[in-house]
Amino acid sequence: MTQPLTIDRITAHYGTTKVLEDLSLSVAEGELVSLLGASGCGKTTTLRLVAGFLQPTAGAIRLGDKDLTRLPAHQRDIGLVFQNYALFPHLTVRENVAFGLKQRKVAGPERLKRADAMLDRVGLAHLADRLPAALSGGQKQRVALARALVIEPPLLMFDEPLSNLDAKLRVDMRVEIRQLQRANGTTALYVTHDQEEAFSISDRVAIMHQGRIMQLDTPEVLYQRPANAFVANFVGFENLIPLRVTARNGADITAQTAEGAALTLSQDQLGPIPDAFTLATRPDGLQVTVTGGAGLPATLGLRTYLGRAYQYQAKAGGLALLANGPLSQPLDPGTAVTLVPNPEQCAILKPE
Amino acid sequence: MATRIHPLLILFTVLVYVFLLGPLIIIFGASLSDTTYLTFPPQGLSFRWFQNIWDISAFRRTIVTSLQMAFLGTAIALVIGIPAAYALNRYRVTLPGWLSTLFVLPILVPEIVIGFSLLRSVTVQAGVPVWYALLIGHTLLVIPYVIRVVSASLASFDFSIEEAAISLGSPPARTFFTIVLPNIRSGVIAAFILSFITSINDVSVSLFLTGPGVSTLPIQLLAHMEQFFDPTIASVSVVLMLLTILVMIIVERTLGLAIVAK
């Protein structure tokens, strides 16, 4: 029976250093939420707190109605998949998978049967009698997965499970994980530093930084509507242009940069725009044109080749920007251009 | 990760440590006793038994001999052992596999058998004078420690910096002294200290190689115990313990005590 997970105002310390402060997060029944961020952001700490390897200094953790906060790790009934697989080297693959069932006092023949069934589901039935040392990285990860699934836990947690695998395998495995999680309908918390991985398989993603959740939303919203400069930068909005509204005309507004360059933007396309704001754009969202017109005047710098387009460093007044231009028109450094924002690749950031 | 440990286990551990350190504290107390016999708790407090160490010429002589053996034996072992350790790491492929086993033999073969064999072959048959035979015994005893500890240090040594130096024009011999040695400094110091202590404390080898006028402190202690069972033994023990503490402080300062992973 899967359960929803509630992390309620958790504060955690390593010694005297505070690593998490007042963190709250809810994962609905059957949902897969990813904790995404660079190392040191607190995502692994959060996972370890839920698992019971670390005690919070304040706050509570609940799985459904059960309060886990003071419960020892081995009584929490959570399926964990580790970064380094953590397979028991002295037990066969089958015995590894059956380990959790053994702790739950499932009878010998029954637990081996269930272990075999689960190994079959992950496609490793033929390796049941081998020792972990004989397996490849991908195979080990599948065994780790089987071991966590076979105990039918109310919650699954993944601690960067794919970071030790090579690129192609990572893509295949993340799909498998998502399929298994969906099929079982188990609530899942997934920790990773890989943005593509998190976005591709999660129902919602929490982008973390320095022990706080910067934004918790679906991948689509995070990608298109970052809530603050950190998240914007994280999801690829390289350019942050501070602007001030100078005129409003219905849904259209005119805004100026500090140097006086003017841009016209539509609230129909971009949502409500406050008087002072930052325009965040992706490099693709800032088009390079040599003809004049509405936009940011800029001088081009280094040109790099992306395969699908050219990317230019550009200086517009005091701003250092990245803008993409078509392959048909390679431009040299020093060229004076106008940068025109493409609303589809832009987001409005309110002042923080 | 602080798992909760069963209180009985913790109690047991405390008892084990009391067991380990208690007797040493008792010796310390006994050394201060103002009696002619060994007793604890001490009756009266006096340093006379420490004074007595100095008064007894046998102790004075054997302390000197022990220090000579330790310093010289270790020095010779370093001179012989460091190149051997270097060869094992750098030229591993050109050397037979059994060589590292050979180097470890003085640890494998029982010390008492080594002592007896040296007595027979070196002292009796070859007629080597006692002092030199003793030195040979001590050197032999510590060679494996030198080789093992320095080897461990070399295993984590990046040999490409040696190659870089040579490519920049430094001849191999000079490179060894200016590039390799300074970077395995901690291993050499650890080897020195381990060997020194092993030599100072040795009984089983020295037993056979001591003679009239040439003896080491532990052997002298044993002899003294047979004749006079008095607090001098306790005070010598205290001196040895203080020496050990001194050595540990030196290790802590130069290496950090984590080095004691044998």
Next chain:
Amino acid sequence: MKRLAGWMLASPATLAITFLLVIPVAITVGLSFGSPGQGDWGIVQPYADFFASGFRRNVLWRTFTVAGWVTVISLAAGLATAYVVARCPPWMKSTLIVLAVFPLLTGVVVRSFAWLVLLGREGMVNQVLQATGLTDGPVAMLYTQGAVIVAMVYIFVPLMVLVLVGVLENIPEDLMQASSSLGAGPVASFFQVTLPLAVPGLIVGAVLVFTASFTSYATPHLLGGTRQMMMGTFLQQRALVAFDWPGAAVVAAIMLAVIVATVLVMTRVARRLNPMAT
């Protein structure tokens, strides 16, 4: 030149050990054998004599017994202690390790002497026994097998603790977390995961202590004397007291054989049992 460089650097040590260890020990072993026509057994006659003597058989058996007990007790006490130490926070762990190293660095003589004082007629143990009323008069504890065993356990427990802390720390932390997450409490995790993975290291520690205690001299000499003669003290007695060199050589050769056999057998066993060997 490269080819010879290794040999040139290694030769002083090789020569030293060959001429000062291998050859003398070989000579000793050679000395232990008799001449072809000797007695009923020819060249192994001295060994036949050794095993024919009840006294000598006792000495050998006693040495095995004492070494065995010392190993088992040190292993048990050492493992329990190492388990606790390995789980302590870093600052406490290093303090505890230093405290275990300290006795190790003081010599055998000092540490054996401590027990001589403790177990004597006026020693602390007797004082406590009489004070608590457990006995009426002083109990003679010295020169008993028990005294030798206790003193030797005292010598070897620190070594065992240090070796086993290393062994336990080599077990990856995430295995313990995995075990815990799958529902195994501390006891279950210890017996199902920690212990099986520690076995090779336990064997190393046990071999170390067994061989050292089997060949020990100072402690059996001080605590056991001639009443509890062991192979080490017997060898000394034969060589330096009775000047029976061939007899001493036999003792030495038997000791060597026991040690070599133990090491060889246990290395093989440890390698077979090692689950982390690829």
